[in-house]
Amino acid sequence: MVAAALTDAGHMMRPPGDRAVEQAEDRLGVRLPPSLRALYRVSNGLIEVGPRAGLLLPVGHLNWVPDVQPIECRAASDDLAYDPNDRAMIGRALQIGLFQRGVGSWLLDPLGSDGGEWPAYIWSHFERSVERFNGFAELMAHLRDLLDVFRTRRITSVDEVRDDRVTTRDTDNLPTDITQWRNLLAGLGAAQPQLAGTETRLQERERQLQCRLPPSYRNYLLATNASTSSAFPQIYELGAAGWCADTEPQLASAWNCFDYVAPLLGRALLIGDDGTGGYVLLDPGEVDGDGEWAGYYFAAGDAGDLDKYRSFGAYLHEASRDSGH
Structure with missing residues (x-):
């Protein structure tokens, strides 16, 4: 049942190895339930799980809800909209996944163990609701069944995942020189600075x-x-831009097991973020004949989608169109 859910519920990553699982168990002070252990034997988490594009966490990032969601945990403990048993469960549960930009979590409850399996839950912070399943395998099967309604094609290999996760966008009539940039910024209502x-x-x-x-x-x-522009507040001022591995080491570490993005995060220049878990990157490893570096928007906070642009100018041109300008 776990193998079927793995293939159909989300995209697989390379396995972490038994030692990584044992280290996680030592850190957490518990032995993980058999069905979750079985998943980690073949994949270190899953991406795009279910119709809400969730992320099943790599084994090294499993943690207790009070430690990783302290604000939401405290809010739930005082919220009478929850059943008292659910409030208690949230306060002791293990967080194993996230969905919808982190406004929902998948949980396992170490109490109520049945043959080593822990009850599983879908906890929607925004909707203030909890849905219970008999175990992790049943939760994965449920997400697989939901996804069947939405899915247009199935992806089952790491190579397919790598290709499918990166969307390449292209456009024409891009600003290139200083005058064109100033004209674009003026058209978007940005103040004109002294140079x-x-x-x-x-x-x-x-x-x-x-x-x-x-x-x-x-x-x-x-x-x-070299300052932040009101037209594109997601782009850092010059002094804040830096190599991603240096300025956001936790970001690079959190995604180091995902082949489609880990090498990029290890070498890219981080030049901006949108405040919702989306990062703007430039890749010195892919340079065209004009000296332009490939640009990327990495939605780390929203299922890890990666949009690729042929240059920084192409990214901002698309960003201005998406914002309605």
Whole structure:
């Protein structure tokens, strides 16, 4: 039953190995239920689980709800909308997965064990609801059945996952030079900054990063005085941009077992975020004939989708269209 749910409920990743499972159990102070252990023998978590595109956590990121969701846990403990038994369960449960940008969790309750299996729950923080299942395998089968209603095609291999998780977007008529950037920003209502000293600051930052930044990003920084623009608040000011592995080591660590994005996070320049778990990245490992680095939007907080753009300019052009400008 677990194998069937694995194949049909979400996308598989390479297994963590028995030692990683044992280390997680030592850290948690419990032995994981058999069906969950069986999953980790073949895949270190799952992505795009069920119709709400959930993330079943890698074994190293399993943790108790009060430790990882303290605010939501305290709120639930005082919320009379929950059944008293559910309030108690949330306070002792193990979080094994997330869905819908983290507003819902999949839980296992160490109490009520039946043959080593723990009761499983879907906990929706926003809807303030709890749905119970007899165990992890039953929960996965339930999510698989729901997904059958929504799915248009099935993906069962890591290679297919890697291709399917990355969406390449392209567009024409992109801003390139400083004048075009300033015209675009003015059209979006952004204030026009003074540019004195920006080139000097930019060159100094390039020395610190030990690279020359790609042309469209460089000219954007020159057009905005290397500051955050009201038109694109998700893009950092120059001093805040840095190598992802250095500035967000926890992000790189959390996704290091997912082949489609881990190498990118290890080498990319992190230049912005949208405050909802989405990150804007530039990849020095993929440079075109004009010196442009491939751009990415990584939705780490929303099932880990990865949108690819041929340059920073292509990303911002698409972002301005998505925002209705």
